[in-house]
Amino acid sequence: MRSIALLLLSGLFATAALAHHPLGGMPMETFTHGILSGVGHPLLGFDHLFFIAAVGIAAIYTRSRTGAPLAYIAAMLAGCLLSSLWSTALASELMIALSLLVLGSMLLSGRRFGDNTIRLGFAGFGLFHGAAFGVSIAVQEAAIGIEVLIGYLLGLGITQYAIAIAVGSIFIALWKTAQPAAMQTRLAGAMVAGAGLFLTLEQVEGPLISLISS
Numbered sequence: 001m002r003s004i005a006l007l008l009l010s011g012l013f014a015t016a017a018l019a020h021h022p023l024g025g026m027p028m029e030t031f032t033h034g035i036l037s038g039v040g041h042p043l044l045g046f047d048h049l050f051f052i053a054a055v056g057i058a059a060i061y062t063r064s065r066t067g068a069p070l071a072y073i074a075a076m077l078a079g080c081l082l083s084s085l086w087s088t089a090l091a092s093e094l095m096i097a098l099s100l101l102v103l104g105s106m107l108l109s110g111r112r113f114g115d116n117t118i119r120l121g122f123a124g125f126g127l128f129h130g131a132a133f134g135v136s137i138a139v140q141e142a143a144i145g146i147e148v149l150i151g152y153l154l155g156l157g158i159t160q161y162a163i164a165i166a167v168g169s170i171f172i173a174l175w176k177t178a179q180p181a182a183m184q185t186r187l188a189g190a191m192v193a194g195a196g197l198f199l200t201l202e203q204v205e206g207p208l209i210s211l212i213s214s
Contacts, residue, residue: 038155079130100196107189
């Protein structure tokens with residue numbers, strides 16, 4: 001049962017990811033194009049996918065596991081809108097790496113954090129994830145139409161919210177636990193934090209070497 005559920009989830013992610021390039025390189029010109037691109041972007045970037053999965057797990061330990069991820073979604077869409085319309089400094093790969101490290105470490109600790117702390121973390125890091133999505137579409141399409149942008153935002157928001165809720169639901173169904181100190185929760189946190197640590201070291205390696213060399 002557990003293996004079948006994981007295979008189905010993997011298949012869902014793989015199938016949806018194919019929608020990221022549905023136009024064969026053609027420019028995005030319609031509302032539907034924007035939605036398809038918005039669906040594909042978070043699925044193809046494992047850093048974004050790991051974070052939204054961690055959001056779904058962390059939300060289990062709040063008073064509203066379906067409402068808490070909305071803090072991430074709202075901030076992510078705001079960051080995306082800002083960086084797609086104006087060049088911003090929010091699109092930082094280092095901050096995205098740190099988001100995995102911090103949220104993964106929170107899960108790994110086994111502690112139950114307050115709802116406000118969880119939501120603030122979701123929203124704070126959501127701005128940076130959204131900014132990266134906004135830069136991605138801005139680079140691809142120098143002059144996107146408003147209908148493409150609306151479709152893109154809808155695709156991003158609906159897809160990531162669905163992933164967060166699905167991961168949280170599957171996590172509870174498979175392991176029948178809603179305790180932050182459970183081994184399964186801490187193992188999931190270790191995986192996310194490990195990915196974040198690797199990406200963080202990758203981001204700081206160049207500047208550190210340059211600093212030492214100078």
